[in-house]
Structures are given as C-alpha cells and as structure tokens.
Amino acid sequence: MDNPTRRQHYIPQYFFRNFAISGDSLNVFHFSNGMSNSIKIENIAKEDFFYGADTPAFEFEQGLSKFESMHSAIIKKIINSYSLNYLNKDDNTLLRVFTLFQESRTKSSKMFSIYFTKSQTANGKIDITIFKKIRRNEGREMGHPYRTAFGRIMQAPILSYESISDLKIALIINTTNNNFICGDAPTVRFNQLKIENERMESLFSPGLEIFYPINNEILLLFYDPNAYDIDFDYDSICYIDKQADLDALNKLQIINALDFVLFSDINQRENIENLSHEIRTIIDTNVKNTFGSFENSKRFFENFDDNYWKIFCWISKYDNYKLDLSFIHPNIEYKQYWLKKYYDSIKIGIKPELIRNKDLEERVRTKLEEASKDPRNYKIK
Template sequence: MSEKKKQHYVPKFYLKFFSIKHNQKHIKLCLKKSGEIIHQADLASQAQESYFYGKDLEREKWFGTIEDTTSIILKEVVKTKTLPKNNSDDYYWIWLFILLQAYRTRAHADEFNDIIDKTMKTAMKFESQFKDFEYDKYFFAYDDAIEKTMDILLKSLPMMRDMQIKLLLNKTTEEIITSDNPVSKYNQFLESRKFPFGHNGMASKGLQILYPLAPDLMLLMYDPKIYKVGNRKQFSQIVINEKDVGVLNLLTCLYANKVLYSTNNVTDFHFEQLLENSTKFKNQKKLELKYYDPVTNYDETKSVIVQHHKTPYMLNLNLSFVKQTQHAKSYKLSGYYSEIRDESYRNKR
C-alpha cells in the first residue's frame, strides 16, 4: 500500500523528458507564486499528492495501466520525432492520454470545486432559509472531485473524436517548458470573432489543446475544420519559430498551477521574464455566473437555473504554423451561448 501512497497527476515518465542532463532523476523548477528557482529538484516527488486518486487505488491502477502503454508510444515519438500513423491504435492512445492529462490534475480538481461552490451559493441565495447563512465561512466541494471530472470526461469523449493531432518541432535555441498542469487550451477562431462566452469547452468550435512533450516537441490537438496546421498530410515535424515558442511557453505558464519545469538549459532570467510577462494576463481567466429567476415546477417546488462559463486567456495569439480554413472564414456565428464543432450536438439539445 505504501508504494502507491504517492499518486502522480503528472506522470514521472513524462517529466523525465524534461530532466536535467537526461539523468531522469532531477528537474529544474520555478515556483510560480514566489519566483523561487530550484536547479536540481527531485523529479520523483513532483506533481503528486498522497492518495490523490483515493486510498482504494482503483483509479491509480487504472491510470498506471494507461501510462504503461502510452509511455512506450511517447518515448518512441520523442526519439523519432514522428507521430504514429494517423488513426492508428497508437495515435488514439496519445489522443486519450492528452485528454486524461487535462482532467486529472490538482489544478483541474480545484477549478471544478470552485464551480461547485459558486453555483451552490448562487442558488442558495434564492432560498429564504439561507438568508443569514455566512457564505464566506464555507466552501462546498467534492472530496472525490477527480472522480467526478473523470466521469464527465469519459462520457464526453465521443464528441472529441473529430479533433486532429499533429506534432510541432522546435529547432530554436529556446526550449519548450512544462508544468504541474501541462495541458493548455486556446481558441484563436473565437478570439478573432470576439466571442463573448466560453471558448474552451470540449465541444467548442475552434478548440486548440496544447501539450508540451519535450524541450523540442509540442503536441497540438485542434479542430481540423477551422485550422490548417502544416501541410494536409504532414502530421509530424511541423517546424515552429522562436516567437511561437515564446507565446506557447507563456500559455504554459498561465495554465500552470504552482510549478514550472524545464531542463537546466532554460535560464533563471528566462523564467523571471516569463513570470513577469504573465502578470498582465493572469486575471483574464475567471468563472462567470449568470442566473435566471426561479421557476415553479409542476409539484410547486421551485428551480433556479445557474449558467457558468470560464472566461479564456486572450493573448491575441498569432502562430506561424496555424491558418484558418475557408470554412472558418465564411462561418457565421449561431448566436447561441456556445459555438459547437459538430452542429448535430447543438440540434439535439
């Protein structure tokens, strides 16, 4: 039991891609809040908590099985700088791994519980019995928030099957960094349309998901109806420039929960600049709630509808390897609170 007590929400095999001098034992880290830098941190103790997935070890073993398979595939990708064949089994293992990583971290669990807390408190304010409730003294949350978010993800996976993966190659002298919440999301399409609501839902039209894989590699999952990335048949070694690396690292920094990671080739000054540049955007991503007046149900009970969305980071992102398709350029926004990639989902609601 004790050997399973420390449960990683960012796998050790993945962090080893960013280890110092490829020794796989140490990694350079920068604490996001204080800016403190540790040049040789113990890699095995990073991005983990005691019984993060529960003491029954069921979820921990499940992730372990997936990591055993995916680690072999990703190690080969890092070595060859080439993705598995499009739509192959190995390709979809990477697809699944990216999505699981996005939903299994401490940062995501805290964000989920923040939604639960604020939604509950908003609804409670319509109930007379809570008029004297001291809202600031309590925080509503699930102890098993990761279990809840995993259930949501797994039920939603079919709507992600249309997303395409490509592998970006960094040949510059600036290295790609990662973090304790390594997957970041963006939506250049909805940003360009000044869309006022959520940009980064799983079914959002124009969604982009970025996953640093190694100092010279980045995985990009994207909406292929909206973006052209490299040539149509080019899935690997899509070269990015130094400006691209800079803004992608900035996005990684913004999404990081507490810690940034890198090899020792990333200078302390680079981390300092990154943290300084991120301050102008850090307040952009926040939870916004909208509620409607209570309605009376057939049994004379009342219901309150609370709608929420996360405002996205808006960096005015301009990436050299991404262009919008003709479909994107001619697309007319629907006027709904969300823009859905597959319109059939919207019609079923």
C-alpha cells in the same frame, strides 16, 4: 485492506522524465515567489493521498498504473520516430483519451471541482463565500461530494473522448536553441477564433486547439482542421525555428499552470522569468481594471482562501492572452460563418449554440447519460 501509496502524483513521473536532460531532476519556476530551484522528479506534482486514502483509491491507482503504461508506450513511439505514422487505431484513441484525462486529473481541476460542488449549495447561485478556506483533508472520504465531483471529472474523458475524434493531430517540432517547458497542467485548451465574449474552449467548440508538449522538442497539437491552415514541412509535421513562436507556446504553459512550470536547462531560466513577467503584466492590468487598485484587491482577497486569488489569476491570464503563431493561420471564412450564426441567434433572442459537430455532440451526450445511470456498463469502443 490494500493500502494506497501516500504520495500520489497528478502528473506521471515518466512524463517529466521525457523533459529531463540528464539525471532525475528538473528545474521548477514557482509563481508564488518568482524563484527557481532543482527538484527530484519523484517529488514534483504530487500530494499526499491526492485520490484518497482507502481501498477504492488503491484500486484506482492500480488501474491508473496500467493506463499510464500504455500511454507511456505511445509517447515513446512518437518521441523515437518524430512521427505519428507508427500509431495504430487503438494508439490514436488512447492518446486522445489520455490527453483529456491528464487535463482532468490536475490539482487545478480538483480545486475547480470542489468549488463548483460547493457553489451548488447556494440554490444555483455562485456565492463567493465558497472560497473560504477548505481544510486540507476535507473531502477525502468515500462518498463525500468533493471526492465524487472530482471522480466524475476524471471519468469524463473515458466517456467523452469522441468529442475530439474529429480533431487532427500535428507534431510541432522545436528547432530553436531553447526548449519547450511544461506546467502543472500541461494539457492546454485554446481557441484563436474567439467570438465576442463567448468562451470557446468547450470540447465541441469550433476552432478548438489542444496544446500538449511531450518533451523538450515535441509538442502535440490537436486542432479543428476547418479552422486553421498550418505551414507543414511534412505530413502533419511542422518545424519551428523562431524564438517568438516558442515563447508564445511556452506562455500557454505559464497561463494554464496553477503553481509552477518546469524546465530542463538552467540557462533558460532568464527567458522563463521574462515570459512570466509578461504574463504577470496581463494579471496586473486586469487587477486594476477590476478593482481600481492593488490595495483594493488585497483587501478583497484577504477575506478568502488563497485559491480564490489563484483562480482570479488563471482567468485573467487565460481570457486576456492573444496567441500569435507564425505557422498557424486562422481560417477567416470559417470564423465569419460562426460569427453569422452567433449574431443570427442573438437577433431572434436565442442563446447561440456554437458546436462544430452536432452528431458527435449528441453521441457523446447520449453516452454520458447512459453512464450516469450505471458507469460500469460503459467501455471504450
């Protein structure tokens, strides 16, 4: 039997090397203790048998290696040219697929898939006892519901990449004295057109944005072109020179990360500590608003898995952060259009359906339904 490697990465090493100024290490800022240290790239974002410890896991890794090689070549094209003009149609498609795939294969994605699966045993109702400690090796074996759930999440980008085919791609090029950072979940969905209490991060949401830094200087931005006006310096290229804009984008990495963020220049450590403190203030405020005091929250969370606290922090950060960028301007008329649709639905007692492209949504849903019958019949077209 072919054996998978023990050390399995959920973010590829070549991606991190694009951030390394020299050598084979990066600085890691840990949320757990607020400390930073230098770690070799080969030891970052990896877990023993993250995908499994059997033949199917070995086969998955073999296929993943080929997929990553294609993605690495595309990223190199962008980095070397500072342009999107050298990407062909296949490059463009694979870039979108891998961007969604990277979002799906992180440690946080796996954790959410496990807890979602556990919640389904409670007659459709969320039972917070699902956050009791999960054994480290639980769910590794083939056919286990946890592994199946995570596998389906990682398969979804291949089935639904067309959901973001209508988004345009921009290059945000950093010209400040500091660098872009990246976290343990570097692909960040966001939406500046939040409507009431609706979560607007669905792949079909009007106003969707996906932020994806690929090195210290370049960030890919996938965006709904009807929702935003961007101050481009050239076709699809925007240079940023304001520290406030860089800080706002780097905060997105802190918000979306589960355990840590990475940075190349040790001189940027104080800046990252300050940004993390600002985000921590958002969490602290939500703790007080939710539990009344830190003491009450401590008594509550001590009964559950540590990951429950991480999930609470992630939701607190994500739902309460306001992104303010000087070079992106939300289209007010577009937001008013969707606000009207939202309130018109509420008035007649219908759940608001905020889907920016119904044809795309129906096409993707059909493919997902077909693939659920036999995933082997589906190929990227």
